Amino acid sequence: MLESEGVDSIFGYPGGVLIGLYDELEKSDIRHYLVRHEQGAVHAADGYARVSGKVGVCLVTSGPGATNTVTGIASAYCDSIPMVVLTGQVPTGLIGNDAFQEVDIVGITRPCTKHNYLVKDVNELADTIREAFHIARSGRPGPVLIDLPKDVLAAVTNFKEPKGPVAMRSYNPTVKPNIKQLTKVIKELLKAKRPLIVAGGGIISSHSSQALTDFARKLQIPVTTTLMGLGAFPGSDPLSLGMLGMHGTYRANMSTGDCDVMLGVGVRFDDRVTGKTDTFASQARIIHVDIDPTSIRKNVPVAIPVVGDCKATLDMLNELLAEENLGDIPEKREPWLGRIAQWKAAQRLAYDQKDVIKPQYVVERLCAITEGKAIISTEVGQNQMWAAQYYNFDRPDHFITSGGLGVMGFGLPAAIGAQVAAPNELVVDIAGDGSIQMNIQELGTAMQHKLPVKVVILNNGYLGMVRQWQELFFGKRYCATNMETQPDFVKLAEAYGATGLRATKPEEVDAVLRKGLAAEGPVIMDFVVEREECVYPMVPAGAAITEMLLV
Amino acid sequence: MSDEQHVLSILVEDRPGVLSRIAGLFSGRGFNIESLCVANAAQEGISRITLVTWADSVIIEQIIKQLHKLINVVKVNDLTEAPAVFREMALIKVSAKPEFRAEILRIVDIFRCKVVDVSAEHYTVEVTGDQGKIAALLDLLKPMGIKEVARTGITALSRENKNGH
Ligand SMILES: Cc1ncc(C[n+]2csc(CCOP(=O)(O)OP(=O)(O)O)c2C)c(N)n1
Ligand SMILES: [Mg+2]
Numbered sequence: 033m034l035e036s037e038g039v040d041s042i043f044g045y046p047g048g049v050l051i052g053l054y055d056e057l058e059k060s061d062i063r064h065y066l067v068r069h070e071q072g073a074v075h076a077a078d079g080y081a082r083v084s085g086k087v088g089v090c091l092v093t094s095g096p097g098a099t100n101t102v103t104g105i106a107s108a109y110c111d112s113i114p115m116v117v118l119t120g121q122v123p124t125g126l127i128g129n130d131a132f133q134e135v136d137i138v139g140i141t142r143p144c145t146k147h148n149y150l151v152k153d154v155n156e157l158a159d160t161i162r163e164a165f166h167i168a169r170s171g172r173p174g175p176v177l178i179d180l181p182k183d184v185l186a187a188v189t190n191f192k193e194p195k196g197p198v199a200m201r202s203y204n205p206t207v208k209p210n211i212k213q214l215t216k217v218i219k220e221l222l223k224a225k226r227p228l229i230v231a232g233g234g235i236i237s238s239h240s241s242q243a244l245t246d247f248a249r250k251l252q253i254p255v256t257t258t259l260m261g262l263g264a265f266p267g268s269d270p271l272s273l274g275m276l277g278m279h280g281t282y283r284a285n286m287s288t289g290d291c292d293v294m295l296g297v298g299v300r301f302d303d304r305v306t307g308k309t310d311t312f313a314s315q316a317r318i319i320h321v322d323i324d325p326t327s328i329r330k331n332v333p334v335a336i337p338v339v340g341d342c343k344a345t346l347d348m349l350n351e352l353l354a355e356e357n358l359g360d361i362p363e364k365r366e367p368w369l370g371r372i373a374q375w376k377a378a379q380r381l382a383y384d385q386k387d388v389i390k391p392q393y394v395v396e397r398l399c400a401i402t403e404g405k406a407i408i409s410t411e412v413g414q415n416q417m418w419a420a421q422y423y424n425f426d427r428p429d430h431f432i433t434s435g436g437l438g439v440m441g442f443g444l445p446a447a448i449g450a451q452v453a454a455p456n457e458l459v460v461d462i463a464g465d466g467s468i469q470m471n472i473q474e475l476g477t478a479m480q481h482k483l484p485v486k487v488v489i490l491n492n493g494y495l496g497m498v499r500q501w502q503e504l505f506f507g508k509r510y511c512a513t514n515m516e517t518q519p520d521f522v523k524l525a526e527a528y529g530a531t532g533l534r535a536t537k538p539e540e541v542d543a544v545l546r547k548g549l550a551a552e553g554p555v556i557m558d559f560v561v562e563r564e565e566c567v568y569p570m571v572p573a574g575a576a577i578t579e580m581l582l583v
Numbered sequence: 584m585s586d587e588q589h590v591l592s593i594l595v596e597d598r599p600g601v602l603s604r605i606a607g608l609f610s611g612r613g614f615n616i617e618s619l620c621v622a623n624a625a626q627e628g629i630s631r632i633t634l635v636t637w638a639d640s641v642i643i644e645q646i647i648k649q650l651h652k653l654i655n656v657v658k659v660n661d662l663t664e665a666p667a668v669f670r671e672m673a674l675i676k677v678s679a680k681p682e683f684r685a686e687i688l689r690i691v692d693i694f695r696c697k698v699v700d701v702s703a704e705h706y707t708v709e710v711t712g713d714q715g716k717i718a719a720l721l722d723l724l725k726p727m728g729i730k731e732v733a734r735t736g737i738t739a740l741s742r743e744n745k746n747g748h
Contacts, residue, residue, distance in 0.1 A: 142604060143611050147654040150599070167654060202596055202657040326648040329641065 035060060036193065037165045039089050041080060041452050043073035047093020048133065049120035049182040057091075065452060065481050068473035070097050072445035074104020075434075075471070078113050079409060079449030082432050085239070087168050088115040088449065094122055095133030098179075099140065103439055105175045106144040110436025111260060112237055114173035116164050117145075123183040124152055138179050146174030154187035158194055166198040171205025172324040173237055205323060209340030209348065216336050217319050218352050220293055226368045227253045228291035230276065230305075233260030233435065234298015234322060234342045241265065241428045243346035244297065250353055252365040253295070254372055256284035258305055260435040261298065263425035267404075273372065274381075277305040278571045279417045282379035282580060283372050285571070288313050289578040290371070295319045298342045300327040302436070307577030321345050379569070379582055381421050389538050391415070391490040391561040394545075395422035395462065398488060401545050406458040407450050409433065411443040411467030413497035415490045417567045419462040441470025447485040448478050458486070458549065465491040466515050475528045478554040486549055487556045489521055492563045500566045504581070525556035534558040584639035588617070590669060590739050593632040593650060594624055594658040601655045605632065608653065614638065614646050618736030629657065633738045666742040672711045672735045674699070675721065678728035679706045687727060694720050705730060 034042075043065045046054050057064055067073040070092045077088030088108075092101055098119040108115050122131040127150075138150045147167050149160050157180075164176040221227055235244050235257075241264045248255050248271055255265040256273040265272055276284035288294065294316040299305070301320075306312040309331055317335040320328045321342060328337045338345060383392040395418050398406070404424045409432040410416040416433055425431050432450055434442040443461040451459045461468075468489055478485050495513040502510050525532030531551045535544040541559065548557040569580035595601045602621060609616050617635040624631040638646060643661065650659045662669070679687055679701075687706055691698055694716065700707035710720050714737065721729065 138600065139603070142600070142607055200654075203654050324652070326645065326652055330645060 034062060034089070034161070037161065038086060041065065042089045042091050043067055043076040043080070043449065044091035045070050045073060045093065045097060047097050047120060049094045049122065049185070050091065052182075053091070053120070053185050064091075065448070065477065067445070068476045069471065070100035071104050071441065072448070072471055072474040072477060074101045074108065074115070074117065075439070075442050075445035076449035076452070076474075076477075077115050077117075078104065078108050078111070078442075079432050079446030080453045081113050081115055081449075082236075083407060083429055083450045084453035085429075086114075087165055088113065089118070090115070091118045092120070093133070094120040094137075095135050098135055098137040102140060102144065103437075105141055105177065107434045107437040107439045107442060108175040109144045109146065111434065112173050112233060113175065114168040115175040116161075116168050117175060117177045119177060119179050120185070121150070121179045121181040124181045125183070127181065137177065141177050144175075145177050148177040148179070150179040150181075151184050152181065154184050154189045157184065157189070158191060162194050163198055163200065166200075167203065171203075206325075206339045207323070207341040207344050209321070209338045209345045211348070213336060213338045214345070214348055214352060217295070217338065217349065218356065220317065220319060220336060221251060221253070221295065222356065224293035225364070226291045227251070227293045227295065228287050228316070229253050229255040230258070230288075230294060230296045230299050231255055231261045231264040232258040232297065232299030235261055235264035236298075236428045238298065238323070238341050238343040239428070240298075240343035240346050243343060243350060245269070247346055247350055247353065250350070250358060250361075252361050252369070254287060254369065256280070256287065258299055258435075259420055259433060262420055262431045263428040264298075266426040267424045268426055275420055277577070278307070278573075279421065279567050279569065280577075281381060281421075282569055282582070283375035285569070285577050285580060286375045287372060289315070289576075291316045293317050293319065295321070297321045297346070301331040303331070305577075306331060307571050307575055307579075311576040311578075382583065383565075385538055387538065388562045389535065389541060389559055391418050391492070391559070391565055392422050393538065394488065394490060394541055394559045394561065395419055397541050397545055398460065398462070399423045401542070401549065402458060402460070406430070406460045407432065407447075407454060409443045409447040409450060409459070409461045411461070411463045412438045412440045413464045413467060413495065414492070414500065414565070414567050415462050415464040415467070415496070417497075418490065421567075423462075440464075440467035442467075444468065444471050444485070444487060445474045445477070447487075448474055448483050451478075451483040451485050452481075460486045460488055460549075463487050463489045464496060465489055465493060465518055465521075466495045468521075469518070472524070475525070475530055475554060475556075479529050482553070484553050484555075486554070488545075489556065489558045491521070491558050491560050492565065493518065494563060496565075497567070499564070503564065503566065504570070505572070521556050521558040525554075528554075530554040530556060532556050532558070534560065536560045584641065586637040586639050588663065589636055589638060589643050590662045590667070590737055591634045591636065591647070591650070592660045592662050592739055592741070593634060593656060595630050595632060596655040596657060597623070597628050597630045598655050601630070602632075604653050604655065605634070605650070608649055609636075612645075612649065614642065618734075620736040620738045633736070635737050660741060662739050662741055667739050668742060669713050669737050669739045670711055671714060671717055671737045672709065673717050673721075674733045675708045675710065675724060676705050676730040676732070677708060677724045678704055678730055680704075680727070683727045687724070690720070690723050696720070
């Protein structure tokens with residue numbers, strides 16, 4: 033059944049109620065990746081889903097196995113990642129009895145899954161699995177959990193392969209947008225003097241970055257992306273403004289304040305993007321395209337709402353544009369693009385590399401040495417923001433980050449999943465010293481399954497992002513953020529049988545990167561960086577997005 | 584923007600946990616539920632939930648969209664905007680001292696409700712109507728001493744178009 037849904041890889045961890053199922057799994061063609069902690073299985077399935085474009089699958093046991101998945105599921109839910117999580121459950125007869133390793137995982141995950149099921153009858157199993165995969169991958173994708181009692185797993189049934197598309201009377205996401213709305217969109221954008229496109233993760237998950245790029249170039253509209261949208265539009269295109277938001281570029285954030293029409297596609301305008309909402313894009317009429325109607329008019333007022341799949345919408349918009357005369361666009365756009373160029377010249381992302389390694393320098397060198405082609409996953413904190421700012425993303429599907437939930441410990445297992453999906457590509461986790469310790473045990477998974485992920489630790493000995501807030505807003509009182517007590521990451525790597533390398537001086541950075549990236553198998557590269565470096569620009573929480581703290 | 588009362592009529596698949604999905608949506612997102620009334624609808628396997636909430640226009644739009652997003656929800660109607668009939672039933676246990684009995688029965692008669700249970704000291708009165716009628720009855724019975732009240736919450740259906748279109 034799982035095989036017929038196209039599943040070739042599962043990330044999981046066994047336990048009492050699953051022994052029988054594992055026995056069967058062994059006989060199938062599905063590859064199973066044994067993780068070291070169930071949270072790792074979910075993040076790995078997340079990374080796998082983003083790189084492969086398929087539904088990620090996890091299999092965990094009842095009780096603690098199930099509860100360990102919750103953080104990973106919540107992260108995948110925020111980031112709209114297609115995933116099916118299979119949890120074992122105590123036998124149906126014991127449910128509700130507080131049995132050994134029983135937990136109401138369907139109740140616990142109700143608010144952080146797209147949908148979930150408890151299967152009580154083996155005859156419903158096949159249809160449930162099919163429905164779950166359908167829900168996970170269609171519409172706005174998301175995680176779906178199926179709870180499987182031990183007796184249901186053990187029961188034998190006359191398996192009839194269900195056929196045809198899944199039909200559900202209560203679930204029919206709107207894919208094709210309303211054409212009337214689209215003609216309004218075109219009119220509005222042709223009239224605009226200072227248009228701006230804000231592209232989000234929806235572009236990545238709907239595979240519409242080419243359509244977006246064509247559209248923006250034809251109309252000469254500058255594009256800024258959210259954190260989740262990095263790679264949706266080529267970072268090196270002259271129309272690219274980089275990322276917007278709390279740590280967005282100066283020109284991107286200033287453009288949101290000055291634009292007269294804003295086209296948001298596949299974004300949800302969360303608070304890290306908008307800053308104070310009453311001042312966000314205050315001169316603009318906002319056009320908002322999203323497959324999830326709840327995203328529209330949730331945080332910002334919208335003049336033209338368009339419910340639909342980003343790809344379907346952009347394809348239709350491109351068709352409509354073909355009928356328009358765009359000859360005067362370059363001339364019309366000159367003043368606006370000129371103003372943006374001035375912002376760019378006034379404030380560039382910058383740092384000053386002296387005798388201590390700057391974290392930004394490590395990321396910039398990593399980008400240069402890998403020619404911007406590596407699949408990058410990140411942990412959470414400053415490391416994540418520097419990765420977003422200083423690595424250049426020219427194509428989609430190679431920046432993997434826990435954007436919505438911001439889960440420390442995400443990067444390494446996500447890199448493992450990405451490596452499973454793309455065995456021949458270079459996968460690098462850009463990590464912080466704090467975050468990496470949250471799921472470091474997954475190095476064991478990488479070793480066992482020969483997944484040669486590379487970890488670049490930007491080691492500042494601090495929970496750096498929190499320390500930055502303490503420096504800026506709490507009088508430099510660094511309470512509970514000093515993490516100088518840490519393992520020797522080189523020895524730790526070696527203890528797992530991996531390679532460990534360290535750089536303490538700027539001139540060592542290139543050599544360590546080259547050696548580490550070329551080494552076989554998993555590698556940890558520990559870069560001892562400037563301890564109190566901050567991420568700039570920064571918009572203080574709750575301030576207008578154009579009110580940036582600059583260096 | 585000011586809050587207004589909205590009566591939502593929600594058709595859902597009759598599956599385990601549907602009600603907690605809806606209740607969880609309201610509590611998790613900080614929406615309020617004034618009353619909730621659930622029972623089978625006309626179609627097999629479908630239940631109708633009549634939910635009363637207070638919200639401004641932005642929030643009610645979110646509530647309706649969020650309800651639609653739940654996989655088991657088939658249909659959501661805001662009956663506040665459409666012509667509809669609204670009814671609620673209440674059981675009111677009122678103390679029936681001898682000197683008030685006639686008065687209570689007179690009120691019951693005027694309101695066209697029924698006494699459904701009688702004991703030495705109490706009448707239990709059943710009343711059906713819109714919220715105004717129930718409030719008025721409760722007001723009148725209050726001086727006699729109301730012991731207990733059980734209300735169903737509003738249930739409602741949209742009106743059919745009179746012209747047959
Ligand atoms: C699981 C979890 N716990 C706590 C936080 C809050 N938090 C956000 S960033 C951060 C510091 C991360 O430190 P480190 O991994 O060293 O990264 P740095 O900011 O120093 O680059 C913390 C504690 C979080 N995001 N996730
Ligand atoms: Mg750190």
